[in-house]
Amino acid sequence: MTKQINIKKGLNINLQGAAAKERATASYTPLYAVSPIDFHGLLPKVVVKEGDPVKAGTPLVIDKKFPEINFVSPVSGVVKSIVRGEKRKLLHVVVAADTKTEYVTFPKRNPLEMTGAEVKEALATAGLWPFIKRRPYDLVANPDAKPKSIFVQGFDSAPLAPDYAFVLKGHAAEIQTGLDALTRLTEGQVYVCLPAENAAPELEKAQHVEFVRLKGPHPAGNVGVAINHVDPVNKGETVWTVNALDLVFFGRLFNQGIVDLTRLVALAGPAVYQPAYYSCKPGIALSALVEGNVHKEIPLRYINGNPLSGERVEKDGFLGFYNSQVTVLHEGSDVHELLGWVMPRLNMFSNSRTYFSFLIDKLMPKRQYDADTRVLGGERALIMSGEYDKVFPMDILPERLVRACIVKDLEDMEALGIYEVAPEDFALCEYVCTSKIEVQKVVREALDLLKAENGED
């Protein structure tokens, strides 16, 4: 059975530099890292020492709260360094990779013949558990929880996002195995969210799951929107979310008995010469993707993920654990724009009709915009009303919820639906905000506070 959801609210930001549907080869790098900073709220404990030999699938880090959850090495080689930041915060465990990858072997099994507990154990041991996230709180799933349903993100509507139909091509068997594994983890339904058009056929043909078709602008692809429409999270309930691209890893584990995290990553953005898809593994040194493919002289912003909700990363940093997209933008710190606030700015995009982009886009729907990382205004109190509402397609009053989060009113947050949202759902609100409020940060902090107050793990 397929549920149809039409979304009117939202915003597509048409940026330059979408990845061309061709495979490019990353230049060779021996450096890979597992970065605990990719996992919000993780209390990491390193279980290897510098110089230890590791295989692809050997645990490098565990979660102190849930020691059964491993964070494993994506490659085989030698632990090169353990990088710590301020207050000895663990940033990266860096592995120098061998030229040929050796894999830790796991038993090949059919997840449909396993119990939920066995699937959990298999995923946690192989380091794949962190791919399952949870609502509320948008964190790595608590393995002890009983989710009422699991949502699979089957497309990405964010600016410059990878095309799932292209990335998942030829992975039908792995995806089906991955979905079968998910069905063992919940007593409820597994929902696969698909776009109205150009869905990945590998997902469309999947069995044992229900489908949700979402039509409309970004954030239609965010699982949060589907959850809100199909099976909203009430206080005390849990829903898990998984990205369809990561199901391939689940499938490889059960079908082939190895942890092979090879994936296609879209390198995109206005600052990239030749945007394309790179076959690589999470944790790869970013320079292997971008070297020689971006401007050298001007300051650039490297982002693990999309420009709206991705994480900033330095050029000598590493590809994030969850990311199938790397975006490179012009930083814009070298731009001095005279009287920009009153100029027509015909080449700049805005959701506000004080600019002409709404007219120009009607005439030229394929027009693409450059965008740099300037905030383009000072932070103010919330002045304009109804702005967030226009880009927030859930049955939630976004402005009220954000206000409750700002003043840390837990009771109001709960009443207004904080359990149903993740910071990424507010990325567009933050983008359009005239007062330049850091909405995602506000929501993240509110979720952390709520979790601490509720005393949950």
Added chain:
Amino acid sequence: MLDKIKPTFSEGGRLSMLRSVFDGFETFLFVPNTTSKSGTHIHDSVDSKRVMFWVVLALVPAMLMGMYNTGYQHYLVTGQSVGFFQTFFWGLLAVLPCIIVSYVVGLTIEFAVAQAKGEEIHEGFLVSGLLIPLIMPVNTPLWMVAVATAFSVVFVKEIFGGTGFNVLNVALGARIFLFFSYPSKMSGDSVWIAVRDYFGFGKAQATVDTFTGATPLGQAAASVGADSMTLTNAVGDPLSWWDMFLGLIPGSIGETSTLAIVLGGLFLICTGVASWKIVVSVFGGGAIMALILNAFAVNPYMAMPFWEHWCLGGFAFGAFFMATDPVTAARTEAGKWIYGLLIGMLAILYRVINPAYPEGMMLAILLMNIFAKLIDYCVVQRNIKKRMKRAQVAIKK
């Protein structure tokens, strides 16, 4: 160049006490090149400077028309016949000092507060500073404009936390302060038409015998109890609806010309700065109340048709520029309809039923400013109740 002198104004620099002022001018001239630190990496090109400036742009037609009308009324009652430009120029001379005083006083306070708080200068007063003179009678003494502006900026806005936190509309705060403190200077027959001479322009003495400076609404209020009502201009000629629409009638500086207000107002609605829902519902509310009063008319004022109500007094100006202030209006979409509707209805009710206050728009908007939060509360409760109900069903399962 700005980068070179920046250290002087930075923390610890020689002129650090003017830091906010420097920062204000710098961001006015150049778009700040600060980039996002966390969260969304790209941002919409819109910012509060642009939004506020768009409102100021939208006020320009009303301001120019107000200047022309000030001159027009002057030459009408002094019995002179002069050309278009001289008429406008006289109005400019009469109105400009008012605008300058409002901006100088208000911005000085804003700059000082921003410096004391260590914040950037907020742009809110760009709009309030022009609204305040436009809703004053032209004969308001400049010192009163200054006092009212200072009162409003400090006690209506800053003590609540500044732009974005005020409960009442700042410009109306200034007007109501004068309205109740100096009623003789804010209403009556003598405050609406300037009779002065500026450097030899204009005359200090009205020469027309039948000079009545009352606004049409003042006349209407005074007519209650009479059998019939004829609204006239300052020299006693009857007014047509077109006179009211074009705005060649006595009244506060910027509020008379409905045509100019609608022009600016439509600009605001098209650019999405003002909420069309509020504007439509204010006019709708006004029409509904006027029709109700028409149905029960016992005096000629109650029988006044709604299209005349729309064009008289501050109704149109309030609907487009005051009621739509997003900070003081209802913020939920459903709330905006209720909020606007009540403003329109109350404004007409005040006008017609309470002759002590010939103009009800100011009071209606201020009252609904206070109730806006309550309206929002009710709308939000609906969403909350729905979620509660869903949660309870889930628990039962």
